[in-house]
Amino acid sequence: MLVIDRFEGEYALIEYRRRIFHIPKMLVPKGVKPGDVINIQIKVDQEATERRKKSIDQLANEVFSE
Template sequence: MLIIDRFEGDYTVIKMGNKTFSLPKEALPKNAREGDVLKIVVDKESNKDLKKGIDELVDEVFE
């Protein structure tokens, strides 16, 4: 479980069990608050779009 522990300047301190790490505030929704639980999801559609763009760029480079 990922929980917002606190905000420090432009960063958010996230707790995951007994570990902590920081993320830029701008990576979280504007309404995120201390104590909120975060849910991470994989965006398959965006992954597909990103791969398509990379494939097109590679094709351009190696033409």
Template sequence: MFVLDRIEGDWAMVEYGKTMLQLPKTLLPENAKEGDILQIHISVNKEQTNNRKERLEEKARRLFD
């Protein structure tokens, strides 16, 4: 369970079990307030991952060719 503990400037302090996470406040819904339970979904964007990998491989090729 992710609990919005507090907001400090541009950062949201989120409690996750015994761990405190610091997230950019811009990731929160506009109406989020202290004590709210947050639902967080994380997924892999395979298309962007592959694009990044290709760009890095191209840079490495240019460096070593």
């Protein structure tokens, strides 16, 4: 269970299994308050990953072809 512990500056402090994690406020829903239970989902953006890989490969080819 992820619980909003408090806010400090630009961070929301999230408690999870008796540990505190600092997450930028802009990543938590507006209106959350200390004591609220939240869910966080992390997933891979396959399309963005592929675009990034192609961009890096292109740069590498330019650098090493000279």
